[in-house]
Amino acid sequence: MKVFRYALGVLGxxxxxxxxxxxxxxxxxxxxxxxxxGALVLHDGIIAPLVLAAGLLVAAVPARGLVRGALITGGALVLVTLPALLRPGAPVNPSALPLPYGRNLLVVLAAVAAVTAVVALVRRGRRSRPRG
Structure with a gap:
């Protein structure tokens, strides 16, 4: 194992x-x-503290696993869409970004939130029903 660590260190x-x-x-x-x-300051100064704060808030939620999944899905959607949203100016190829990506991102995030809420309500309803 020691040789493997040294080999990885040398490769790094x-x-x-x-x-x-x-x-x-x-x-x-x-x-x-x-x-x-700038990437270091953005990650360590803004993104990481926000993620930690969200984790602390989610820890108190009864359906925390479901909410974590929704937050991870939403974060991945934002990361995929962010380059198209932040690109300055009009695209060289007008057919590359023909849709309003900002509005569509909000619609998809709202759909993720709605599906999460419905699944949480269904799970709560199943738990509260007496079995018999």
Missing amino acids: LLLIAIGGRLVAGLPDPLDVAVWLG
Whole structure:
């Protein structure tokens, strides 16, 4: 197991060296450093605390497994749609983004919330009925 760890460490260092060499060969490597710094601040300063706060809030919900699944689904939908929503200007190919992605994302998120609520209500109804 120790040999495997060292091999993975050496491979990681090799990949870091390759990445560093590729970045150093760019016309302006400072742009990459700024982007990486911004990603770090965004993730560690905003996204991670929000996810932890949501986890604490969900822990008190009776159907927490179902709500977690809905939140994971919603998060994945937002991540997939975000590049299309944040792209500045009109697309080069007008047929690439022919629909209103912002509105459609909200519709799909509302559908996820509605399905989650219906499933939670059905489960609650099944539990409260006496078996006989």
